[in-house]
Amino acid sequence: MVAKKKQNAFYAQSGGVTAVINASACGVIETARQHKSKIGKIYAGRNGIIGALTEDLIDTSKESKKDIAALKYTPSGAFGSCRYKLKSLDENRAEYERLIEVFKAHDIGYFFYNGGGDSMDTAHKISQLSETMGYPITCVGIPKTVDNDLPITDNCPGFGSVAKYVAVSIREAGFDVASMAKTSTKVFVMEVMGRHAGWIAAAGGLASEKEGDAPHIILFPEIAFNKEKFLKKVDRCVKKHGYCAIVVSEGARYKDGTFLADAGSVDAFGHKQLGGVAPVVAQMVKAELGYKYHWAVADYLQRAARHIASETDVEQAYAMGKAAVELAISGQNAVMPTIVRKPTKTYAWTIGQANLADVANVEKMMPRNFISKDGLHITDVCREYLLPLIKGESYPPYKNGLPQYVTLKNEAVKKKLKQKFEI
Amino acid sequence: MVAKKKQNAFYAQSGGVTAVINASACGVIETARQHKSKIGKIYAGRNGIIGALTEDLIDTSKESKKDIAALKYTPSGAFGSCRYKLKSLDENRAEYERLIEVFKAHDIGYFFYNGGGDSMDTAHKISQLSETMGYPITCVGIPKTVDNDLPITDNCPGFGSVAKYVAVSIREAGFDVASMAKTSTKVFVMEVMGRHAGWIAAAGGLASEKEGDAPHIILFPEIAFNKEKFLKKVDRCVKKHGYCAIVVSEGARYKDGTFLADAGSVDAFGHKQLGGVAPVVAQMVKAELGYKYHWAVADYLQRAARHIASETDVEQAYAMGKAAVELAISGQNAVMPTIVRKPTKTYAWTIGQANLADVANVEKMMPRNFISKDGLHITDVCREYLLPLIKGESYPPYKNGLPQYVTLKNEAVKKKLKQKFEI
Numbered sequence: 020m021v022a023k024k025k026q027n028a029f030y031a032q033s034g035g036v037t038a039v040i041n042a043s044a045c046g047v048i049e050t051a052r053q054h055k056s057k058i059g060k061i062y063a064g065r066n067g068i069i070g071a072l073t074e075d076l077i078d079t080s081k082e083s084k085k086d087i088a089a090l091k092y093t094p095s096g097a098f099g100s101c102r103y104k105l106k107s108l109d110e111n112r113a114e115y116e117r118l119i120e121v122f123k124a125h126d127i128g129y130f131f132y133n134g135g136g137d138s139m140d141t142a143h144k145i146s147q148l149s150e151t152m153g154y155p156i157t158c159v160g161i162p163k164t165v166d167n168d169l170p171i172t173d174n175c176p177g178f179g180s181v182a183k184y185v186a187v188s189i190r191e192a193g194f195d196v197a198s199m200a201k202t203s204t205k206v207f208v209m210e211v212m213g214r215h216a217g218w219i220a221a222a223g224g225l226a227s228e229k230e231g232d233a234p235h236i237i238l239f240p241e242i243a244f245n246k247e248k249f250l251k252k253v254d255r256c257v258k259k260h261g262y263c264a265i266v267v268s269e270g271a272r273y274k275d276g277t278f279l280a281d282a283g284s285v286d287a288f289g290h291k292q293l294g295g296v297a298p299v300v301a302q303m304v305k306a307e308l309g310y311k312y313h314w315a316v317a318d319y320l321q322r323a324a325r326h327i328a329s330e331t332d333v334e335q336a337y338a339m340g341k342a343a344v345e346l347a348i349s350g351q352n353a354v355m356p357t358i359v360r361k362p363t364k365t366y367a368w369t370i371g372q373a374n375l376a377d378v379a380n381v382e383k384m385m386p387r388n389f390i391s392k393d394g395l396h397i398t399d400v401c402r403e404y405l406l407p408l409i410k411g412e413s414y415p416p417y418k419n420g421l422p423q424y425v426t427l428k429n430e431a432v433k434k435k436l437k438q439k440f441e442i
Numbered sequence: 443m444v445a446k447k448k449q450n451a452f453y454a455q456s457g458g459v460t461a462v463i464n465a466s467a468c469g470v471i472e473t474a475r476q477h478k479s480k481i482g483k484i485y486a487g488r489n490g491i492i493g494a495l496t497e498d499l500i501d502t503s504k505e506s507k508k509d510i511a512a513l514k515y516t517p518s519g520a521f522g523s524c525r526y527k528l529k530s531l532d533e534n535r536a537e538y539e540r541l542i543e544v545f546k547a548h549d550i551g552y553f554f555y556n557g558g559g560d561s562m563d564t565a566h567k568i569s570q571l572s573e574t575m576g577y578p579i580t581c582v583g584i585p586k587t588v589d590n591d592l593p594i595t596d597n598c599p600g601f602g603s604v605a606k607y608v609a610v611s612i613r614e615a616g617f618d619v620a621s622m623a624k625t626s627t628k629v630f631v632m633e634v635m636g637r638h639a640g641w642i643a644a645a646g647g648l649a650s651e652k653e654g655d656a657p658h659i660i661l662f663p664e665i666a667f668n669k670e671k672f673l674k675k676v677d678r679c680v681k682k683h684g685y686c687a688i689v690v691s692e693g694a695r696y697k698d699g700t701f702l703a704d705a706g707s708v709d710a711f712g713h714k715q716l717g718g719v720a721p722v723v724a725q726m727v728k729a730e731l732g733y734k735y736h737w738a739v740a741d742y743l744q745r746a747a748r749h750i751a752s753e754t755d756v757e758q759a760y761a762m763g764k765a766a767v768e769l770a771i772s773g774q775n776a777v778m779p780t781i782v783r784k785p786t787k788t789y790a791w792t793i794g795q796a797n798l799a800d801v802a803n804v805e806k807m808m809p810r811n812f813i814s815k816d817g818l819h820i821t822d823v824c825r826e827y828l829l830p831l832i833k834g835e836s837y838p839p840y841k842n843g844l845p846q847y848v849t850l851k852n853e854a855v856k857k858k859l860k861q862k863f864e865i
Binding site: 035069093096187190194196199225226315322323324326327406414419420421424 | 455458459461489492516517518519520521522523524525526606609610611613614615617618619620621622624625626627630632648649651718720721736737738739740741742743745746747748749750752829832833834835837840842843844845847
């Protein structure tokens with residue numbers, strides 16, 4: 020293949036952020052800086068792809084080595100992320116034309132897109148600009164999603180840390196409730212993310228290492244909610260262990276597809292869906308079994324919890340960013356680095372690659388054999404898959420009792436185009 | 443004073459548990475074990491004072507040195523806690539007679555009660571048994587409450603760790619929301635504990651070190667909620683910073699005393715108070731300003747979060763347990779060790795003592811000068827008070843990615859009394 024001339028790179032964060040997406044950014048920038056003969060400036064999109072469309076680029080060369088290194092332990096999206104999916108070329112050709120204008124104006128020859136399934140679809144479309152629009156660009160996706168639902172890759176950066184947060188939190192809350200159950204709360208419900216797939220809820224199951232450990236019940240989106248069966252298990256659990264700790268996925272639903280969260284509360288104004296699923300489940304237990312309950316909704320706390328990030332996750336997130344740059348400079352287009360689990364007894368992983376075409380818009384659900392027969396917990400094979408992903412503690416530095424996360428300067432690149440673009 | 447003969451000790455945990463109440467238990471047991479000439483066995487009440495009333499005592503001498511040491515990093519109440527307040531002697535003499543029977547049967551001459559305001563009231567009543575019932579006992583209270591509302595002591599063990607959890611969590615969630623706000627959530631509400639006093643909510647304010655940092659607004663129980671003023675600040679904040687992060691105390695209330703949490707939701711069955719205050723506040727913002735919101739309710743996660751405990755808090759909790767034993771063997775009765783802040787520039791503390799009579803049933807609220815003039819944030823003097831309390835990270839040991847908390851054997855002491863006692 021012909022050696023590519025030196026060009027600038029564009030990097031953007033997409034979709035919901037995680038505790039480690041900035042570690043991928045760190046991998047991209049640190050690696051690109053090591054290949055100055057191939058890659059010139061690394062521009063980041065302010066608020067993701069929107070930054071490319073509006074020509075709002077951030078010049079990462081203005082950031083110090085130290086600040087870029089700090090990305091490895093800073094949660095959230097340092098350049099801003101967005102929920103914005105490019106339409107198909109037929110539906111909105113103007114968007115693609117605009118991207119090419121911006122890329123041309125800033126001599127961008129590399130495009131790195133850090134996101135989940137939707138984003139890999141966008142990345143795939145952009146990787147085809149050479150063919151479809153005659154603009155040569157090397158496009159590499161970088162996997163990221165707390166939902167762990169990308170195909171091909173063994174797991175997704177971002178997931179391991181939220182998994183660790185959930186497992187640690189339900190273990191701690193379980194200890195708390197166990198010690199108070201005699202005269203106080205007997206049922207505790209913790210709501211976690213994962214609207215379509217139960218990976219995050221499943222991770223809670225890791226805290227339960229032996230009979231009686233919290234959590235006692237897990238409610239997955241993949242398993243239709245059976246109220247009678249659920250309540251029976253709650254009651255049995257309280258009678259046997261004195262209390263019952265439950266992890267419920269926000270996506271838990273009835274057989275007809277209705278979310279439990281939707282079936283519940285109406286506020287004083289008659290608005291539906293005020294709350295999450297945790298209060299609905301807790302209230303159900305109270306109404307039917309009479310047990311005193313408490314509930315927690317971790318929401319963003321879980322995916323932002325860099326303070327309890329998994330070391331494996333941080334390393335993999337960084338490695339994916341690094342690998343993406345290496346793939347790009349080796350001339351690969353329309354690919355995404357993947358995490359490949361080695362068939363060894365102790366966990367080991369290496370880096371593989373997938374075609375964006377095979378990744379885009381495919382959701383990896385929990386296999387049925389990862390969920391126990393009664394549908395209310397995880398199996399040993401699931402535990403074996405999950406456990407290495409939460410391994411190791413990668414603590415951020417602290418000052419005055421607080422983690423020292425970096426806020427970048429995020430200096431804008433001077434605009435070169437006259438025309439504005441409306442999103 | 444006359445040298446006391448060697449007797450056994452009774453230790454009980456009371457009220458809501460914390461991330462560090464077991465560190466106090468560790469201090470009690472390790473110190474008592476060093477004074478074998480004065481203190482024989484250390485019995486713990488199973489589920490707190492209920493264990494004393496029902497003669498359900500745990501023999502802590504059956505626990506290994508290693509397991510007792512592990513209490514220092516294990517959250518929750520290792521022997522079980524309870525919410526049970528002894529009535530006055532006039533109202534329920536039978537309870538006191540029973541306690542004396544149990545104490546006599548097991549040769550208990552020392553009583554250590556680890557709890558908050560209500561518990562110090564109980565401890566005070568028990569410290570008077572010598573006078574009121576002719577049973578000589580040395581009773582020492584050990585301060586514990588995440589609410590930080592005990593008087594005299596500069597702060598309460600348990601508070602520093604929940605404070606650290608809240609400050610770290612809102613900082614992390616703030617970073618998350620900031621990076622997504624362009625196209626997604628603009629207002630984030632995090633509910634924290636503290637029904638009467640705003641100490642925990644105030645701790646969230648520590649995360650905000652400079653203009654624009656999360657949290658932007660704090661809602662205290664001490665300040666009557668002013669909807670108009672609140673919404674104005676939310677709107678201003680979103681317009682200026684792109685987003686708004688709010689910490690709300692579960693005890694936030696209107697001028698007439700109604701809790702915001704009560705004013706909100708009615709579920710599908712017409713039941714009131716399904717949820718917490720966070721969804722109510724979030725929904726209010728949506729209804730009035732139209733901003734997309736997310737909310738979190740940390741609930742027990744915050745007080746059980748030993749994984750992010752404050753080192754200062756752990757050390758002080760241990761020191762209070764140790765000091766309690768030392769006070770007891772020096773012959774002091776009806777007292778509680780306290781934390782005394784030294785008037786030095788860099789934070790330093792020492793141990794003082796207070797009379798239980800002065801501690802019982804007194805609640806220490808946030809001083810008005812700890813809350814900003816607009817009532818919606820903390821002041822510098824508050825920050826100065828709070829900051830040392832969250833200082834230092836005291837991480838538990840991990841195995842397979844999970845914190846290794848200890849579950850004690852909790853072997854029961856053989857009962858000596860024939861009569862059962864109904865709670």
